[in-house]
Amino acid sequence: MTLACLAAISQQKALTIKDYPKWSRIVTPTISNDGKWFAYAHRPNGGDDTLIIKNLDAEKQYKVKFAQSPRFSEDSKWVTYTTKPSKEEDKKLKKNKKPAFNTAWVMNLETGEKSAVERVESSTLSAGLNYFAVLRKKPTEDNSKHEGKDLILRKLADGTITNIGNVSNYAFNKKGTLLAYTVDADGKSGNGVYLLTLATGELKTLDTDTLKYEKISWDDDNALRKDWALKGKSLAVLKGSARDTTLHKINSLVVFTNVGTPAYKKQIFTTQSLNALPKEMIISENREVSFSEDGTSVFFGIRQQEQKIKMSKDTVANVDVWHWKDDYIQSVQMRRAEQNKKFTFLCAVDLNTENFSKLADESLRQIITSRHSIYAVGRDEKPYLNDVNWGVSPADLYRINLKDGSRQLFAKNVNRPLGGSPDGRYYLYQLDSSLYVVDLTSNKVTNVSKAAPVKFMNMEHPYPHEKPPFGVEGWIKDGKGVIVNHKYDLWLLALDGSKATNLTGGLGDKQEIHFTYVSLDPLEEFVDLKKPITLYAYGEWTKKTGFYSLAPGKTPVAIIYEDRAFSTPLKALNADRIVFNSQ
Structure with a gap:
């Protein structure tokens, strides 16, 4: 394993206000998949970023002023980044009421050759065939009302550039073989969803309409x-239009499955076709559309349609009316006004049966989905809204069936939820100083901390509400345990509640060192305790930081532990190389 460290060395001297601009920090660090290139932005206080792109195996380095957001290509041969006007230039543009445009760049790391696209709104790199896509903002003089803009698509291998006009949204699939985009054209001519197969250049029209x-x-x-x-x-999109008599757009959900294959299918779900959709409810564009983990369901949001009311110009609302029985006090209502205007209730449609399920409602407004394709967790805060709560939001927790919307209560008055396992099967929370896990497949609740001789609640926490837990570090690979923090040490709690093991062997308590887990695998879901793991260490009184190695069944051993601060390590995807900085 190769380590690369960027160090900032301080000298002992008295600091003055004149020294402030000299201070700088490293931001947006990233490493290429092959571990040969490292990029970061050097940011002085109050100054402009300078992007550093460094070859870790050779004396080659590129510096780009006013640049940020580096990203390496999948094959580690290219890097993209964005430049923007300097702070001084930005002030001048604002003073003259002119827009400040950013520029997207792509650079060949071997030759240093680079090319730019101006007026960038967004940009992304595809995997697989390595395409660089840049959506451009409209020119200043363009006053057209349609949202479509130019999408510049560059094939990195040969520099071929394609300009696709009137694009409003675009997205590559993860493996980088397909590009889907929507068109919003002047006069709505050509509006639709299009699919480009990158390997062949074949373009397919998936759906067209005069809608948005x-x-x-x-x-x-x-x-x-x-x-x-x-x-x-498979992909999903909304299409809809506004009406003169209603406040909100009327949308349809359009789903395309198995695109580019003989099993291709298009399904359109309208307000009228969704069975069990409550009356006066509509599909809303205020929530993102997403697929379940197994791809058989699509999640989206609905909201109540409202009629437009024609108001006299002389009728201006200037009084806030509230009642002492309102769910929320007036100050909270005012602060959340814009958020509440865009709130939607999460729903799902099963693509196989076309059955609609309303998952959220007024009493259960928050649904926490995960990689579990059948169950989610719902939070009902209503029973506790009138209680005096300092820094917590108590709620009753429910298991939600994503296929039919049914729910089962598994915990009441939970102040401290701690989240779910990577596969979504388990959900962890604190209740009355103990830690509990619910198995969503069976709705069985287990006290996983009962075998531990310590409490995982931070009793030194100073605020007048339920004390918080120390935290969660990860779920182990065999699916039988969860790693949690105590004040200093890490503990492994069996999910059946049968056992609690101090993983760090009490070294943290003995030396007053806080241990936390550091993942060195970018693809890691679960912690594999059958192999040595890396821990971050912080001395409570010495303020030293560093890294320890913990082998199975052993006591942690220091790798580096010094009077300096270390950042979180970054590991290359396809190489045994780690980078971090220290100061």
Whole structure:
């Protein structure tokens, strides 16, 4: 394993206000997949970023002023970044009421050759065939009302450039073989969803209409890299239009499955066709569209339609009316006004049966989905809204069936939820100083901390509400335990509640060192305790920091532990090389 460290060395001297601009920090560090290139932005206080792109195996380095957001290509041969006007230039543009445009760049790391696209609104790199896509903002003099803009698509291998006009949204699938985009053209001519096969250049029209398309989403948007090959074949989008008599757009959900294959299918779900959709409810564009983990369901939001009311110009609302029985006090209502205007209730449609399920409602407004394709967790805060709560939001927790919307209560008055396992099967929370896990497949609740001789609640926490837990570090690979923090040490709690093991052997308590887990695998879901793991260490009183190695069944051993601060390490995807900085 190769380590690369960027160090900032301080000297003992008195600091003055004149020294402030000299201070700088490293931001947006990233490493190429092959571990040969490292990029970061050097940011002085109050100054402009300078992007450093460094070859870790050779004396080659590129510096780019006013640059940020570096990203390496999948094959580690290219880097993209964005430049923007300097702070001084930005002030001048604002003073003259002129827009400040950013520029997207792509650089060949071997030759240093680079090319730019101006007026960038967004940009992204595809995997696989390595395409660089840049959506441009409209020119200043363009006053057209349609949202379509130029999408510049560059093939990195040969520099071929394609300009696709009137694009409003675009997205590659994760493996980088397909590009889906929506068109919003002047006069709505050509509005639709289009699919470009990058290997062949074949362009297919998936759907066209005079409506507005938005919220494009692939079934692999949240997929793990190991699942990319099996996914990226289905996408969903909303299309709709506004009416003069109603406040909100009327949308339809359009889903395309198995695109580019003989099993291709298009399904359109309208307000009228969704069975069990409550009356006066509509599909809303205020929530993103997404697929379930197994790709058989699509999630979206609905809201109540409202009629437009014609108001006299002389009728101006200037009084806020509230009641002492309102769920929230007036100050909270005012602060959340804009958020509440865009709130939607999460719903799902099963693509196989076309059955609609309303998952959220007024009493259960928050649904926490995960990689579990059948169950989610719902939070009902209503029973506790009138209680005096300092820094916590108590709620009753429910298991939600994503296929039919049914719910089962598994915990009441939970102040401290701690989240779910990577596969979504388990959900961890604190209740009355103990830690509990619910198995969503069975709705069985287990006290996983009962075998531990210590409490995992931070009793030194100073605020007048339920004390918080120390935290969660990860779920182990065999699916039988969860790693949690105590004040200093790490503990492994069996999910059946039968056992609690101090993983760090009490070294943390003995030396007053806080240990936390550091993942060195970019693809890691679960912690593999059958192999040595790396820990970050912080001395409570010495303020030293560093890294320890913990082998199975052993006591942690220091790798480096010094009077300096270390950043979180970054590991290359396909190489045994780690980078971090220290100061």
